[in-house]
Amino acid sequence: MSYITRRALSTLIPPKAIGAAQDAARMERVVGFYAGLPRGPAPAPKPSGFLERYQARYFNGKNASGMPLVHVIGTMLVVGYSMEYYFHLRKFASIPYFRPLGI
Numbered sequence: 001m002s003y004i005t006r007r008a009l010s011t012l013i014p015p016k017a018i019g020a021a022q023d024a025a026r027m028e029r030v031v032g033f034y035a036g037l038p039r040g041p042a043p044a045p046k047p048s049g050f051l052e053r054y055q056a057r058y059f060n061g062k063n064a065s066g067m068p069l070v071h072v073i074g075t076m077l078v079v080g081y082s083m084e085y086y087f088h089l090r091k092f093a094s095i096p097y098f099r100p101l102g103i
Contacts, residue, residue: 047053058068 047056054068057063058065
C-alpha cells in the first residue's frame with residue numbers, strides 16, 4: 001500500500017487495520033489517556049475558608065435560613081455598644097471619679 005493511499009485512508013480506517021505502527025502507537029497513547037480519566041460527575045468541592053463554609057451552611061438552596069440576619073444584627077449591637085462605651089469613657093475621663101480603674 002502506498003504512502004498516499006495509507007494517508008488518505010488513515011482518517012477513515014483505524015490505524016491497526018492499515019498497519020501503520022507509528023499511528024497505532026500514537027492512538028494507543030490517546031486511548032490510554034482517555035481510559036485513565038475518571039468517569040461520572042465530578043465530586044462537589046468542599047468549602048475551605050470561613051466565608052465559603054458560612055455560605056455553604058446558611059446560603060445554600062436546601063439549607064437556606066434567616067440566621068445571617070440575626071448575625072448581622074448581633075454584630076451591629078456589639079460593635080455599637082463597644083463604640084458608645086469607648087466614646088463615653090473618653091468624654092468623661094477628665095472627671096476623676098468617672099475614670100476607669102488602671103488609667
